[in-house]
Amino acid sequence: MKNRLGLRHFFLLGNILLFVLMIAAIIKDSRHEWEGYQKKYYELAIAETQDKLAAAKTDAEKDQVAKELKFWKSQHVEIKQILVPKLDRVDRCITCHVGMDPLTNPTGTNDFKEQPFAAPADEVHRLHPAEKFGCAVCHGGQGLATTVAAAHGEVEHWEKPLLRGVYVQSSCEKCHTNVEDLKINGKPAAPAIIQAKGIIKENGCIGCHQIRGWGGPISVDWSSETADKPLVRIDFTHTGLPKDQWTLRNWIKLHLIKDPATLVPGDPKAEFNAEPISPSGMPYFAMNDSDADAVTAYILSLTTEEIPKEYYVYAPNAPEPQFSSPEAHGKFVFFKYGCAACHGPDARGGRKNYNYQNDVEPNLRKVVSTYTPDELKKKIQNGVQVVGKKDPKGPTPPLYMPAWKDKIKGKELDDLVAYLFSIADKQEQW
Numbered sequence: 001m002k003n004r005l006g007l008r009h010f011f012l013l014g015n016i017l018l019f020v021l022m023i024a025a026i027i028k029d030s031r032h033e034w035e036g037y038q039k040k041y042y043e044l045a046i047a048e049t050q051d052k053l054a055a056a057k058t059d060a061e062k063d064q065v066a067k068e069l070k071f072w073k074s075q076h077v078e079i080k081q082i083l084v085p086k087l088d089r090v091d092r093c094i095t096c097h098v099g100m101d102p103l104t105n106p107t108g109t110n111d112f113k114e115q116p117f118a119a120p121a122d123e124v125h126r127l128h129p130a131e132k133f134g135c136a137v138c139h140g141g142q143g144l145a146t147t148v149a150a151a152h153g154e155v156e157h158w159e160k161p162l163l164r165g166v167y168v169q170s171s172c173e174k175c176h177t178n179v180e181d182l183k184i185n186g187k188p189a190a191p192a193i194i195q196a197k198g199i200i201k202e203n204g205c206i207g208c209h210q211i212r213g214w215g216g217p218i219s220v221d222w223s224s225e226t227a228d229k230p231l232v233r234i235d236f237t238h239t240g241l242p243k244d245q246w247t248l249r250n251w252i253k254l255h256l257i258k259d260p261a262t263l264v265p266g267d268p269k270a271e272f273n274a275e276p277i278s279p280s281g282m283p284y285f286a287m288n289d290s291d292a293d294a295v296t297a298y299i300l301s302l303t304t305e306e307i308p309k310e311y312y313v314y315a316p317n318a319p320e321p322q323f324s325s326p327e328a329h330g331k332f333v334f335f336k337y338g339c340a341a342c343h344g345p346d347a348r349g350g351r352k353n354y355n356y357q358n359d360v361e362p363n364l365r366k367v368v369s370t371y372t373p374d375e376l377k378k379k380i381q382n383g384v385q386v387v388g389k390k391d392p393k394g395p396t397p398p399l400y401m402p403a404w405k406d407k408i409k410g411k412e413l414d415d416l417v418a419y420l421f422s423i424a425d426k427q428e429q430w
């Protein structure tokens with residue numbers, strides 16, 4: 001008996017020892033990672049300064065460069081961090097991205113090409129000094145972490161992975177109004193957001209979705225439901241993605257490049273539910289990568305994350321566009337309310353509606369001339385809540401004609417109807 005107890009203790013002790021060793025190894029590993037980058041940075045800086053010293057011509061120049069060399073040689077390898085109390089942030093990114101540390105490199109630029117060493121001369125970083133903004137407010141990631149994977153938040157189930165490339169533009173909207181009008185050296189500072197807004201308008205996404213409460217009733221509000229969606233609320237099982245790629249960004253982007261009915265297949269034959277559920281009613285847009293990235297970045301920008309007031313930059317609203325005719329205004333109204341969502345950008349219909357008697361939405365060009373203007377106005381204001389099913393036992397078709405009630409009225413409604421009549425097919429032999 002005594003002997004067996006002893007053996008158990010021995011095993012327990014062994015396990016504890018193993019655990020301690022493992023933690024020690026992890027700590028050592030992560031130290032090793034950032035220390036390695038920082039050491040390498042100083043080596044690069046020293047080598048570059050030595051070259052500069054060799055090339056220096058005047059005594060004054062030599063003196064200056066020698067001072068620089070002394071400075072680089074005196075650097076200690078240490079955790080570096082930027083404290084931004086107003087944003088409640090502690091960002092240690094500059095522990096590896098040393099070139100962007102305002103203390104060791106006040107110019108914020110260098111000639112190194114490789115990351116994490118490169119600090120490119122760019123206006124965005126100059127306009128938002130590290131001391132005041134830190135890094136993660138724009139880039140996401142985990143400010144406190146000190147391994148590459150953890151700091152970049154590119155680990156399973158971290159909700160805010162690093163924003164790279166065009167994705168960084170999804171942060172601008174947190175603080176700036178009218179992001180489309182932001183310019184750097186005369187060029188748009190957030191071109192992906194401009195690109196996205198154009199695509200969203202053209203395709204009428206807003207006829208089905210809402211942005212801050214504004215839009216159609218078919219699907220979710222991107223600002224309160226999608227932009228901050230917790231990963232546990234997403235069913236990734238039909239995406240075909242490996243688990244380490246189960247991110248909100250990928251979920252949104254897949255909706256734009258794949259047929260959404262494959263991502264959200266529903267249960268049309270009521271195999272798992274009491275009632276049949278139709279697959280996603282969202283059209284298949286088959287966007288290219290650049291468009292899909294831009295739209296995804298825009299949707300992510302609609303986060304409800306709060307930023308302290310002093311960081312807001314207000315810009316006046318763009319002036320209301322002017323129109324040359326009632327029909328031109330009516331076309332604007334058609335896109336403003338997202339009629340294109342279901343009837344297509346050219347109002348020729350063609351959007352699939354699962355188990356709908358006519359399969360696809362009406363081609364407005366064909367039908368408007370069967371209405372009088374007043375009947376057409378009534379149709380738009382009252383909508384059609386229940387649409388005919390093809391298979392009576394099948395699921396309710398996901399799309400219906402929303403009742404716009406008095407959301408669209410007065411001159412907007414008059415001009416919308418004028419536009420629809422102006423594009424109606426003239427021959428009526430159908």
Ligand code: HEC
Nearest residue numbers: 034093096115116135136139141142143146147148151164
């Ligand atoms: C432990 C070291 C380390 C830390 C800490 C770290 N990074 Fe990095 N970073 C790297 C390395 C290495 C690369 C290049 C490899 C890569 O792109 O993943 C990189 C690349 C990047 C890039 C991509 C540059 C490109 O090519 O587009 C960005 C942006 C970036 N880091 C931002 C951050 C931000 C913001 C933080 C803090 C939240 C951070 N990093 C913290 C090591 C680090």
Ligand code: HEC
Nearest residue numbers: 093094097100120124128130133134135138164165166168
């Ligand atoms: C105001 C928002 C903002 C802040 C704050 C910010 N960045 Fe950036 N950063 C950007 C933008 C925009 C880009 C350009 C992305 C692109 O187009 O590729 C960028 C690019 C980068 C890159 C890639 C550069 C390249 O071209 O290889 C790195 C690395 C980076 N940032 C690191 C940092 C670090 C470290 C900090 C904190 C000291 C920081 N950033 C703070 C907006 C910001």
Ligand code: HEC
Nearest residue numbers: 127137138168169171172174175182183184189190311313
């Ligand atoms: C945390 C808040 C915050 C974020 C995020 C942010 N900015 Fe800014 N930005 C500011 C503040 C504050 C100023 C300074 C305004 C001033 O000078 O009055 C500024 C200034 C600017 C300016 C120069 C002044 C102007 O209005 O033209 C530009 C351009 C700019 N930001 C672009 C961007 C872009 C592009 C992004 C996204 C990559 C971005 N900002 C993200 C807060 C932010």
Ligand code: HEC
Nearest residue numbers: 207218337338339341342362367379384387399400401402
């Ligand atoms: C969410 C999808 C959706 C949106 C957005 C939408 N519609 Fe419809 N619309 C439908 C459906 C479905 C029908 C067919 C209903 C039925 O079966 O009677 C329809 C029918 C119509 C009809 C009657 C056509 C006929 O067959 O007689 C008109 C006119 C019309 N829509 C105009 C509009 C206008 C104008 C807008 C924008 C303000 C709009 N719709 C937005 C789905 C939509």
Ligand code: HEC
Nearest residue numbers: 203204205208219220225226252255260264280281282341
């Ligand atoms: C005809 C209606 C309709 C139109 C038009 C439409 N969607 Fe959707 N969308 C839906 C429905 C229904 C869902 C919910 C089922 C699903 O996830 O596919 C959805 C889901 C989404 C989701 C996932 C949201 C979440 O929180 O899980 C994104 C992102 C999205 N849509 C983006 C877009 C974009 C961008 C456009 C325009 C280019 C667009 N949608 C146009 C009906 C529509």
